[in-house]
Amino acid sequence: MDQQMVDLESNQSPNIDEEAPAIFKKAVRPVTLKFEDVVYKIESKKDGMSWLRKNTNKSDSDKVILKGISGVVKPGEILAMLGPSGSGKTTLLTALGGRLGGKLDGNITYNNKTFSNSMKRNIGFVTQDDFLYPHLTVTETLVFTALLRLSNTFTRAEKIVQAEAVITQLELTKCKNSIVGGELLRGVSGGERRRVSIGQELLINPSLLFLDEPTSGLDSTTAQKIVKTLWDLASGGRTIIMTIHQPSSRLFYMFHKVMLLSEGNALYFGIVSDVMDYFSGIGYAPLVAMNPAEFLLDLANGRTPDESNENKSAVKQSLALAYKQILGDKLKAELEETSCDYNNNQFQDASSENKEFVKWPTTWWQQFSVLFKRGVQERKHESFSGLKIGQVVAVALLCGLLWWQSDISHLQDQTGLLFFVSGFWGFFPLFQAIFTFPPERKMLEKERTSGTYRLSSYFMSRIVGDLPMELALPTLFVTITYWMAGLKPTPLHFFHTLFVLLLLVLVAQGMGLALGALIMDLQSATTLGSVIMLSFLLAGGYYVQHVPSFIAWIKYISISNYAYRLLLGSQYKNSDTYPCETNGANGLCLVGDFPSIKNTGLNGQVNGVVALVIMLVVYRLIAYMALTRIGVTK
Secondary structure: HHHHHHHHHHOOOOOOOOOOHEEEEEEEOOOEEEEEEEEEEEEOOOOHHHHHHOOOOOHHEEEEEEEEEEEEOOOOOOEEEEEOOOOHHHHHHHHHHOOOEEEEEEEEEEOOEEEOHHHHHEEEOOOOOOOOOOOOEHHHHHHHHHHHOOOOOOHHHHHHHHHHHHHHOOOOOOOOEEOOOOOOOOOOOOOHHHHHHHHHHHHOOOOOEEEEEOOOOOOHHHHHHHHHHHHHHOOOOOOOEOOOOOOOOOHHHOOOOOEEEEOOEEEEEEEEHHHHHHHOOOOOOOOOOOOOHHHHHHOOOOOOOOOOOOOOHHHHHHHHHHHHHHHHHHHHHHHHHHHHHHHHHOOOOOOOOOOOOOOOOHHHHHHHHHHHHHHHHHHHHHHHHHHHHHHHHHHHHHHHHHHOOOOOOHHHHHHHHHHHHHHHHHHHHHHHHHOOOHHHHHHHHHHHHHHOOOOOHHHHEEEEHHHHHHHHHHHHHHHHHHHHOOOOHHHHHHHHHHHHHHHHHHHHHHHHHHHHHOOOOOOHHHHHHHHHHHHHHHHHOOOOOOOOOOOOHHHHHHHHHHHHHHHHHOOOOOOOOEEEOOOOOOEEEEHHHHHHHHHOOOOHHHHHHHHHHHHHHHHHHHHHHOOOOOOOOO
């Protein structure tokens, strides 16, 4: 049996004779990752009777996820973390990657320094779920990522070449011009999507790379190619940490170090070649030749090789205790030795050009430009959809037919049209804008956490990218309805009306952006937006002309109130007259005295514009401030 295990190990040694791609040969700053006594707690959910219990210590209600985990990973090493579901692998990986907030205790250092914002831009982190833009092709996805994340030491052409090299290395050439796709959109296969996610992180040639289940959903051949790529990265001086559920024996022996976790406890940490001897030495040797990863997972689940009826919890406790007694002192010595090595300047920068971690890889304008192009490419199918254009054209034609060639003698009808316009173009852009940020939350969190770009560049690119269609649709609407409805047929009045409508659209869009960014839940944001806009409409001065004083304050914050007043001002002046009956005879009355106009008033046009401009700015500031909480390492 022992000879079988030796043969198995020797047969699965990694083949690293192939030359690594040139993109992986660029010198990086070596990073030694150390973590000592890492403890992570979360607050347990309380039942409904917990408040009745006395002398309840809050710390007692906390659930401990990680229980004093320690280790060290040096440049050129790959650490694989194994363990059953719920063992704490992903939590530990997230903590080491600087992405875990809450009650995290212990000491995690990178070259003996704590985590910093500049450090995170030299860290690659591949999450377990793939967050990609579905309408971009594989090439577009990786090229945009390269343009954003690679520093300006590369030219634009070199960044594109690097993206193409990653496509070749991960064998994505056949699907490079296919869209990525998603749940509701057919695109590349799941395995290809996974490789695209990994490729995004490989592009930056990271000093430190974290991967959460990088081979999940992949066949054994593809999984081996990905781990081979990671081996090439590590051989160039990178530090790689990954979680993996149940690797094949071939993959298992491609790792340098392995950590076995069970219920937040470490059962083993050390080099791969020693793991089987260690467990054999404490009385847990496999009875037949088997995949070492399967054997380790059995132990982490409390299953002994002889399938005895020994209590599983007792087995886990026994393994955890043996780890502390046998490997604890050895690991502590390794941590201290690593600190001394670093203080003796063992780890020097691999190149003079990389002595300091750069704060931002590209300029603000470069980020804005790339994000703008990416956003337009991703959303062009939605922004310029025939359905949306058809909807606006249909409503415009309907309005034009219903109010066909009405004139000032039909003043009630005309004021009704203007109020409808203010209401429709309050709701329409509001709901469009609410859908701006919530669907992109995961992507924004992913890219912000990795330090890909400034939030301000993303925000501005998103706002500017939506402007063409946001302004084109109301312009189309006014162009159709204005002349059909018989409003004042002069260029001055037409452009005055158009200006007011575009200003209204921008303000309503700003409110939608703010609600979406604040709530980040489409259903809740849509419901709240409906209630707010309906309140504004009711207080807009058309439906209710005698609003009680205790609720009249709503009109001062009502978008509809200001927009309706400005639209009235675009068509009428106080001195204008309209046909009416006075003292039983036909005569002329002042437009300013018409009931639905008098309450709102034609004065204060400048104040109305100023109020809407202030709202335009304030709503966008609220949206921006709400987004600052996303993707920030706590």
